[in-house]
Amino acid sequence: MQLTEILIVVGVAFVVAIAVRLIRARQAARRRGPAHIHEALMKRAELQAxxxxxxxxxxxxxxxxxxVSNRQADAVEKALKRLEGR
Structure with missing residues (x-):
C-alpha cells in the first residue's frame, strides 16, 4: 500500500515539474515578443560591422x-550590398 502511494506522489510531482517548465517557457516566449521585421538584415549587418x-x-x-526605421534599413541594405559585393 505504501509503495503505491509513493509512486502516485512521484508521478504527480513529475507532472507538476513538467507543467511548471512549460508555463515558464511560454511566458519567456511572450516576453521576447515577435521577431522584428529587420532582424535578419541586422544579423547580416552584425557580421560586417x-x-x-x-x-x-x-x-x-x-x-x-x-x-530600426525603414529608412535606416534601406541604408543598411545598400551598405551591405557594397561591402558584400567586394
Whole structure:
C-alpha cells in the first residue's frame, strides 16, 4: 500500500515539474515578443560591422532599441550590398 502511494506522489510531482517548465517557457516566449521585421538584415549587418562605422552604429542602436526605421534599413541594405559585393 505504501509503495503505491509513493509512486502516485512521484508521478504527480513529475507532472507538476513538467507543467511548471512549460508555463515558464511560454511566458519567456511572450516576453521576447515577435521577431522584428529587420532582424535578419541586422544579423547580416552584425557580421560586417567591423568593416563599416555606419553598420557598427546602426547595429548598436538596434541592440539598444530593438528596432530600426525603414529608412535606416534601406541604408543598411545598400551598405551591405557594397561591402558584400567586394
Amino acid at each position: 567591423e568593416r563599416s562605422p555606419f553598420l557598427r552604429k546602426v547595429v548598436r542602436e538596434f541592440r539598444a532599441n530593438g528596432h
